[in-house]
Amino acid sequence: MTLDREICAALDRDDPLAAFREEFEIPDGLIYLDGNSLGALPRAVKRRLADVVTQEWGAGLIRSWNTAHWIDLPQRVGAAIAGLIGARPDEVVVADSTSVNLFKLATAALGLRPGRRVIVTEPGNFPTDLYILQGIQRLLNDRVELRVVAPEHLAGAIDGDTALLLLTQVHYRTGRVHDMMALTRRAHEVGALALWDLSHSAGAIDVDLNAAGADLAVGCGYKYLNGGPGAPAFLFVAQRHQAQAQSPLSGWMGHAAPFAFSDDYLPAPDIRRMLCGTPAILGLAALEIGVGIMARADHRQLRRKSMALGDLFIRLVEQECPGQFTLQSPRDAAARGSQVSLGHPEGYAIMQALIARGVIGDFRAPDTMRFGFTPLYVRHSDVYDAVAHLKDIMDSGAWQDAAHQARGAVT
Amino acid sequence: MTLDREICAALDRDDPLAAFREEFEIPDGLIYLDGNSLGALPRAVKRRLADVVTQEWGAGLIRSWNTAHWIDLPQRVGAAIAGLIGARPDEVVVADSTSVNLFKLATAALGLRPGRRVIVTEPGNFPTDLYILQGIQRLLNDRVELRVVAPEHLAGAIDGDTALLLLTQVHYRTGRVHDMMALTRRAHEVGALALWDLSHSAGAIDVDLNAAGADLAVGCGYKYLNGGPGAPAFLFVAQRHQAQAQSPLSGWMGHAAPFAFSDDYLPAPDIRRMLCGTPAILGLAALEIGVGIMARADHRQLRRKSMALGDLFIRLVEQECPGQFTLQSPRDAAARGSQVSLGHPEGYAIMQALIARGVIGDFRAPDTMRFGFTPLYVRHSDVYDAVAHLKDIMDSGAWQDAAHQARGAVT
Numbered sequence: 001m002t003l004d005r006e007i008c009a010a011l012d013r014d015d016p017l018a019a020f021r022e023e024f025e026i027p028d029g030l031i032y033l034d035g036n037s038l039g040a041l042p043r044a045v046k047r048r049l050a051d052v053v054t055q056e057w058g059a060g061l062i063r064s065w066n067t068a069h070w071i072d073l074p075q076r077v078g079a080a081i082a083g084l085i086g087a088r089p090d091e092v093v094v095a096d097s098t099s100v101n102l103f104k105l106a107t108a109a110l111g112l113r114p115g116r117r118v119i120v121t122e123p124g125n126f127p128t129d130l131y132i133l134q135g136i137q138r139l140l141n142d143r144v145e146l147r148v149v150a151p152e153h154l155a156g157a158i159d160g161d162t163a164l165l166l167l168t169q170v171h172y173r174t175g176r177v178h179d180m181m182a183l184t185r186r187a188h189e190v191g192a193l194a195l196w197d198l199s200h201s202a203g204a205i206d207v208d209l210n211a212a213g214a215d216l217a218v219g220c221g222y223k224y225l226n227g228g229p230g231a232p233a234f235l236f237v238a239q240r241h242q243a244q245a246q247s248p249l250s251g252w253m254g255h256a257a258p259f260a261f262s263d264d265y266l267p268a269p270d271i272r273r274m275l276c277g278t279p280a281i282l283g284l285a286a287l288e289i290g291v292g293i294m295a296r297a298d299h300r301q302l303r304r305k306s307m308a309l310g311d312l313f314i315r316l317v318e319q320e321c322p323g324q325f326t327l328q329s330p331r332d333a334a335a336r337g338s339q340v341s342l343g344h345p346e347g348y349a350i351m352q353a354l355i356a357r358g359v360i361g362d363f364r365a366p367d368t369m370r371f372g373f374t375p376l377y378v379r380h381s382d383v384y385d386a387v388a389h390l391k392d393i394m395d396s397g398a399w400q401d402a403a404h405q406a407r408g409a410v411t
Numbered sequence: 412m413t414l415d416r417e418i419c420a421a422l423d424r425d426d427p428l429a430a431f432r433e434e435f436e437i438p439d440g441l442i443y444l445d446g447n448s449l450g451a452l453p454r455a456v457k458r459r460l461a462d463v464v465t466q467e468w469g470a471g472l473i474r475s476w477n478t479a480h481w482i483d484l485p486q487r488v489g490a491a492i493a494g495l496i497g498a499r500p501d502e503v504v505v506a507d508s509t510s511v512n513l514f515k516l517a518t519a520a521l522g523l524r525p526g527r528r529v530i531v532t533e534p535g536n537f538p539t540d541l542y543i544l545q546g547i548q549r550l551l552n553d554r555v556e557l558r559v560v561a562p563e564h565l566a567g568a569i570d571g572d573t574a575l576l577l578l579t580q581v582h583y584r585t586g587r588v589h590d591m592m593a594l595t596r597r598a599h600e601v602g603a604l605a606l607w608d609l610s611h612s613a614g615a616i617d618v619d620l621n622a623a624g625a626d627l628a629v630g631c632g633y634k635y636l637n638g639g640p641g642a643p644a645f646l647f648v649a650q651r652h653q654a655q656a657q658s659p660l661s662g663w664m665g666h667a668a669p670f671a672f673s674d675d676y677l678p679a680p681d682i683r684r685m686l687c688g689t690p691a692i693l694g695l696a697a698l699e700i701g702v703g704i705m706a707r708a709d710h711r712q713l714r715r716k717s718m719a720l721g722d723l724f725i726r727l728v729e730q731e732c733p734g735q736f737t738l739q740s741p742r743d744a745a746a747r748g749s750q751v752s753l754g755h756p757e758g759y760a761i762m763q764a765l766i767a768r769g770v771i772g773d774f775r776a777p778d779t780m781r782f783g784f785t786p787l788y789v790r791h792s793d794v795y796d797a798v799a800h801l802k803d804i805m806d807s808g809a810w811q812d813a814a815h816q817a818r819g820a821v822t
Binding site: 025027030032034037038040041045046049050053054056057058059061062063064065070096097098099100102103107123124126127128130131132134135136138139140148173222228229230231232233246247248249250251252253254255260261262263264265276277278279280281282283284286355360362364365 | 436438441443445448449451452456457460461464465467468469470472473474475476481507508509510511513514518534535537538539541542543545546547549550551559584633639640641642643644657658659660661662663664665666671672673674675676687688689690691692693694695697766771773775776
């Protein structure tokens, strides 16, 4: 069966999540397929931030730490995120950036497994995970060994010397999904811990940290959770580890009694021990709106639509542009996050041509065009229109202009 | 001469900084003396944040990292702060929290002084500095020794084993100002580095990092810089150290080529190497407004008014409430930041009574009432009115109601 726009429009009419699109501000005529890099603006953020600024900061001033419950925001938004990732409300807190949280939890994991020095991870995934581990290794030198192994050799590389397995669940470039359950079990078999980076998972696929037995996790607030540019990140510590896990970033907000101003650090008895400095209230307030929308959507419907949009994109690309792109993402939707990546040697120029027409994806060198399908606001007809633009660009050679300009810019 | 309200009103009429008050939103009838804890709202933040949300995030989406220059914000706001603290524009960057930045720079300092393990600091100042050092010590154990000595013994405690002197320049509780010039010189005499926490200095007193030869510094965005609740913090690395100083928090935004997505961390050649995760755009945009206002004010006028307001407060308290409070701040304005602290065993209840009347200061256990005088928006007549309320509360015994309620709340 040939897929056409009418079929896609019909799928939109039957979409149980269709109404959610109205909660976001998507510019007219724009097809936004980059929610995996920066989620769209929830309309309610505008009013909420205006209130935070005018009422809470402007009128309430310092009193708002209590009266507007600013002090509780890291835990309150954390509890809301917990519901999206299979965690208990008291196991998640919002703080700092994903990178900073990786540092806290990876070093905490070393403390939980004294005598073990190996951290196992994979190459080629989003590099902040590797960079942070390299920073820890440089700081702790002979107390840490990084074992960076290809995904297919991960299970075999985890052994009795392993303190921690650290993986990004959904690959930022290909969208490939790791088997969190199996790899966590493998880590536990040898007494190691598992730390999962959910930056491309939370809000994109079903995540059930506690069902998988995960020990630690971090994730991003500005992608599928729609928390805004540079939104604060979140972290998860399984309840069973909370009394022992210690953050090396022992700032005052992680203290058991931050307002006692005592000279000696005593970590909070709960997940708050993973806080460090003063919480970023503007970012937290925006993130709370994004997370709140996601929390109202049915998880299964979200995942079903996410897979359907990716499948639709792949079928349409193969129907309209046969043989022109390599599929860099898993074809099996169950093994793929909420994105599809296409390979093409002129991918940069082709993506520039798409962006010039209002189809926003992104490009990752050397040859990857990424298209994100966020089920809350991307329509089946958007996917159709995006591929129609792609076909037109390829058929007309319009991308060559962009390629020419790009080369000019480089020289 | 007896000070009265007319004299204070006359001082306001002659105040060259008086017009700056109009740039802030101060609720009618409120006397806000807590800008040292959370600065007031600059009116321009409302429109700026609305633009960032609606135009840059909502309409620009991912493109705004380039088109709205989000990616440059940490350096751009850093350069603006540099002008307030005697630094070069390329020596300051805005990132993370004060606590996180302390961690980065204290560990970087250890790397700059291999073979030395002592960090000298003082007890009883704002505790996140101590907490962060304790976290570093726990992480690096025998590679770090903390030498926590009373202020009068600091100079003698700095010796050839000292890698770093870390001090908060203005004491959060008393407002006492350290001699940055002399203590930095003392550190350098024995080959140690000096890291200054400017949280209560930047925007409050004259700071000239390069004149003092300071090596490293951090500071807070939400106090005198009026960046909003939980605003991102800043850090300074003297140009001569930038090629060697390495942050252990080596996240992707500190990489020399963050968008190359290579597996190996290579620090940026400049101050950007101290960045870690994705910058918090909402917080940065608000902070830029606050810093911009401060940058337009004359430094000498700011400091002169700050000292005058503190002197006025002390004189009025001694005139109106003789013998009722102990002065916990230096009487000499030159040795005092932009705050005055009064001691009273019932300080908590008295402050509650003041707050109930719209005079906002704060309380630090066991007996310190803090009053901050931010020269951009506090008037001489505000100081007069605040002390009039204080006198009335003391004369009428109104604070005893608050004391009674407070005790009831505790039990």
